[in-house]
Amino acid sequence: MSSLDTTLILNAVVLTVVLESDLGPHRKISWLRVARPIVTAALIVPFFLERFTGAGTGLLIEVAATVGGSLLGLLAGQLMTVYRSPRTGLPTSRAAVPYAALWVVVIGARTAFSYGSQNWFGPQLGHWMAANSVTAAAITDSLILMAIAMLIARTLSLGIRAAVLPDPAGYTTAPARPAMHGEQIPEAG
Secondary structure, three states: OOOOHHHHHHHHHHOOOOHHHHEEEEEEEHHHHHHHHHHHHHHHHHHOOOOOOHHHHHHHHHHHHHHHHHHHHHHHHHOEEEEOOOOOOOOEEEEOHHHHHHHHHHHHHHHHHHHHHHOOOOOHHHHHHHHHHHHHHHHHHHHHHHHHHHHHHHHHHHHHHHHHHOOOOOHHHHHOOOOOOOOOOOOOO
């Protein structure tokens, strides 16, 4: 599979998972919702990452892409509203057009770069890569690391914000237990 195919598949998977999971007015934040993107990232790594660069410009590009992806993921997390559902008291989120637009723009830019590297500016990129001792694998891995870092940072932001929501009046976080024979359980107040 070519690096362009790899990047296109990865971008489509990430965009689909994120928008399906987050877009909408009242999305329940459950352990599955937080775990699904992390599992997706864990599945992506062994299939798509080739080999990390250990030194030089390739390593700097991989680190920069990871940091950039993390910052974009935190920005994406801030574009979601996290609150307790007034009906259930459970952590819930809302994401709308600005959230979706950020993901579409970032993934579109990565896709355009991948496509452009093979169809628009391949010779110039190849010359730059040769002059700076950067392999094609380092470029591909950088794009993948950026996508994974953005996904994980967004997920951690969502999970942390949901975990620190204050308990509203009338809801308790203690699990209900069934009454033993003849026992009276006082109502939460």
